[in-house]
Amino acid sequence: MRALALTAAAGPERLAVVELPVPALTAPDQVRIRMRAAALNHLDLFVAAGLPGVETTYPHVVGADGAGEVDAVGDAVRDFVPGDRVMINPGLSCGDCGYCRAGEESCCTRFALLGEHRGGAAAEYVVLPAANLARVPGAMPWPQAAAFSLATLTAWRMLTTRARVQPGESVLVWGAGGGVALAAIRIGALLGARIIATSGSAAKLAAARAAGAVEALDHSTHDVVAGVRALTGGLGADVVVDSVGERTWPASLRAMRRGGRLVICGATTGPNVSLDLRRLFWHQWSILGSTMGTRREYAEIVRLAHEGKLWPAVDRVVPLAAGAEAFARLARGEQTGKLVIEVAA
Numbered sequence: 060m061r062a063l064a065l066t067a068a069a070g071p072e073r074l075a076v077v078e079l080p081v082p083a084l085t086a087p088d089q090v091r092i093r094m095r096a097a098a099l100n101h102l103d104l105f106v107a108a109g110l111p112g113v114e115t116t117y118p119h120v121v122g123a124d125g126a127g128e129v130d131a132v133g134d135a136v137r138d139f140v141p142g143d144r145v146m147i148n149p150g151l152s153c154g155d156c157g158y159c160r161a162g163e164e165s166c167c168t169r170f171a172l173l174g175e176h177r178g179g180a181a182a183e184y185v186v187l188p189a190a191n192l193a194r195v196p197g198a199m200p201w202p203q204a205a206a207f208s209l210a211t212l213t214a215w216r217m218l219t220t221r222a223r224v225q226p227g228e229s230v231l232v233w234g235a236g237g238g239v240a241l242a243a244i245r246i247g248a249l250l251g252a253r254i255i256a257t258s259g260s261a262a263k264l265a266a267a268r269a270a271g272a273v274e275a276l277d278h279s280t281h282d283v284v285a286g287v288r289a290l291t292g293g294l295g296a297d298v299v300v301d302s303v304g305e306r307t308w309p310a311s312l313r314a315m316r317r318g319g320r321l322v323i324c325g326a327t328t329g330p331n332v333s334l335d336l337r338r339l340f341w342h343q344w345s346i347l348g349s350t351m352g353t354r355r356e357y358a359e360i361v362r363l364a365h366e367g368k369l370w371p372a373v374d375r376v377v378p379l380a381a382g383a384e385a386f387a388r389l390a391r392g393e394q395t396g397k398l399v400i401e402v403a404a
C-alpha cells in the first residue's frame with residue numbers, strides 16, 4: 060500500500076510516499092480501514108521535526124486524523140461491518156489502568172496518539188481498535204470527516220470539562236486560523252459564550268467570525284489585552300483558550316478577569332513561561348491543562364456532528380504525493396482551517 064512517511068529519520072525533508080505491506084488484523088476487537096483522507100495537526104509538525112523521548116521506527120507513517128471505509132473486522136467487532144464510513148479518534152488508551160477504568164482515557168498511563176507513538180493515518184490501510192471509530196454523518200464529505208476528530212475533541216474537552224464555559228461568558232481564543240482555535244470558537248458559540256478571537260490575517264479573522272466569534276481582533280495591529288478589556292467592561296475575559304505558549308502567555312494572563320480560567324492544550328511558540336504566584340492567588344486564577352479527550356467526550360462531539368454541528372473548515376485538500384507541501388504550508392502558518400491529504404479518490 061502507499062503511505063506518506065518519514066523515510067529513515069525525522070526531518071520534514073524526509074517525507075515521501077513509500078510502499079508498505081497492508082497491515083493485518085492482530086486482535087479480535089480490531090478493524091481495518093481503507094483510508095480516504097488524512098488531516099494534519101500541529102502535532103504532525105512536531106513529529107516530523109523529531110520528538111525527544113518518543114521512540115520511532117522508520118518508515119513512520121504520519122497523520123493523526125483520518126477517515127475511510129471499513130475493510131475488515133475482527134471476530135469480536137459488533138458495531139461495524141465492511142463498507143461503513145468511519146472517522147478515527149486518534150487517542151489510543153490501554154483500557155486497563157485506573158484512569159481508563161474511571162473513563163479518563165486521555166489521562167491513561169499508556170496513552171498514545173496515532174501518527175505520533177505509532178504509525179498514522181496517511182496510508183491506504185490502517186488497523187485500529189473498533190472503540191476508536193465513529194460513524195461519519197451521511198452528508199459529511201471525506202475531507203471534513205478526516206479533519207474532524209483531533210481538533211474538535213481537544214477543543215471540546217478544553218471548553219466543557221476543563222474550563223466549564225457557561226452561557227454569556229466571554230472567551231478569548233488566540234490564533235483563529237488553527238484547527239483547535241476554530242473548533243473552540245464553534246464550541247464556545249454553541250455553548251452560548253461570547254467569543255473574542257484574534258489573528259494576524261484578515262482571512263483568518265473572517266473565518267473566526269464565520270465560526271461564531273462576535274469580536275475578531277487583529278493581533279498584529281491591535282493591543283489584544285486593551286481590546287478584551289474594552290469589550291468586557293474593563294474586567295477581562297472569563298476564559299482564555301491558548302495553544303500558542305510563550306508568545307501569548309503574558310497577554311493571556313493580563314486579558315483574564317479575576318477568577319478567570321486559562322486553559323492550555325499546546326505551546327507552539329515554546330513551553331517556558333514565568334508566573335508571579337502573587338498574581339495567581341490575588342486574582343484567583345485557574346490555570347488548566349488539557350489533552351485530547353475521553354471516549355464519552357468523543358461520543359458527545361460525534362453526536363453533535365450528526366446534528367450538523369461542529370463541522371470543521373477545510374483549508375485545502377492535496378493528493379498523497381503533495382503531502383510534504385501541506386506540511387510546509389502548515390509550518391508557515393498560512394492555513395485557515397484544516398489541511399487534508401487525499402489518500403484515495
Ligand SMILES: [Zn+2]
Binds near residue numbers: 168
Ligand atoms: Zn489506560
